[in-house]
Amino acid sequence: MADDFTAKLDSYLDGELRADEIKAVGLHVRSCPACSADILSRVQLKRAVQIAGKRYAPSAEFRARVRRKIAARPRFSPVRVWLTAASTIAVLLVAGLLANYVGNQRLERRHAFSEIADLHVATLASPNPVDVVSTDRHTVKPWFQGKIPFTFNLPELSNSEFTLLGGRVVYLEQTPGAQLIYQVRKHEISVFIFQDGAVNPALREASGPLRHVSFNLQSWSDKGLRYFVIGDASGDDIRNLADLLKNAAKS
Amino acid sequence: MEVPEERLTSATFEELAMPLFDQLYNFAHWLTQNRSEAEDLVQETYVKALKGFSSFQPGTNFRAWIYRILRNTFLTSRTGLKATATVPLDVDDAPEVPAGPDTPETIFIERSQQQLLQGAIEDLPLHFREVLLLCEVEEMSYQEIGEALAIPIGTVMSRLSRARKALRENLRQKLEGG
Incomplete structure (x- = not known):
């Protein structure tokens, strides 16, 4: 078993090697019984951890609670709220004055x-x-x-x-x-x-x-x-x- | 999961974050090892992430970003502080060794003792447990893990290698003991 290949086995299985390294490790594993057995056990552990690691699931109630918490809160700062309100009032005021002016003109x-x-x-x-x-x-x-x-x-x-x-x-x-x-x-x-x-x-x-x-x-x-x-x-x-x-x- | 700049609005937060809910909860439970604490951690993570969404850098990895928030939140919690009381050494001082023909994992697979494996993962120190779960369960790349844990890729690789070695050792002890 070559130590430099052993050091790369995890990265090989994790898909983190370059293409040329993948090819080299693949060739070596096929010709080296020790590395072949080693990689098999690593694959088994990797798969087992993947399954065992998916252990906990949130309740539907908890999911709904968090969703409500992030969905029900409009992201307005007090300043923004005031600016929006002030803008709305200004627009209504101008519209009112304009309507009043137009109305007065029409009446006159x-x-x-x-x-x-x-x-x-x-x-x-x-x-x-x-x-x-x-x-x-x-x-x-x-x-x-x-x-x-x-x-x-x-x-x-x-x-x-x-x-x-x-x-x-x-x-x-x-x-x-x-x-x-x-x-x-x-x-x-x-x-x-x-x-x-x-x-x-x-x-x-x-x-x-x-x-x-x-x-x-x-x-x-x-x-x-x-x-x-x-x-x-x-x-x-x-x-x-x-x-x-x-x-x-x-x- | 990269977010284009034009999509970075508060309206997209729920669309991006909620599909990760199950994964984040699972990870949180592994970290806290307690349902109630996991729920608090996830909820706080979502609230913090939403609040800080405007500071999220467009074009970067959203999944790594929100995992990082969760982990940082956990580290400042009582359980997190307790778990990190022992500072890990990230020096890659342990030479890589082959798993061997009659390894704990092959024995484990034969016996199909998933509970035993879960116990072995639980027993791992936090810094090993989190890197192992992010790699194996969340299937994150080393780059993503580095972003989520705020550590260099070299540290990800060495810590992951040591985590696997520690897991095998835990399994061996459990099998021999039980």
């Missing part, structure tokens, strides 16, 4: 357009809805001279369904403006004209149906003037009248 716009609608309704309810009664734009337009701080053009309606009934001076938030009443198929439509810089910024939003008062509305700005066309006529009629006014303003 709604109130502003309601004022336009109120002016329209009040005019129609009046026994004298207009101060200048005329279907002639060349009569109505000059009537406003000296009454309002601006002038405007009115459309030619001879080839349209619309009829001009007259006009009056109105005030929106202490700002003077012109109100013109048009008729289309028994629907009366108000056209309001104000100086754009004088009206509530909430009124500078896009046009569309005013669902909360069941009116259709078109609004736009041109050459420093803010126009509102409002009435219970169809959206198409309101748009058509708005187009006529826009074209007139260009002339």
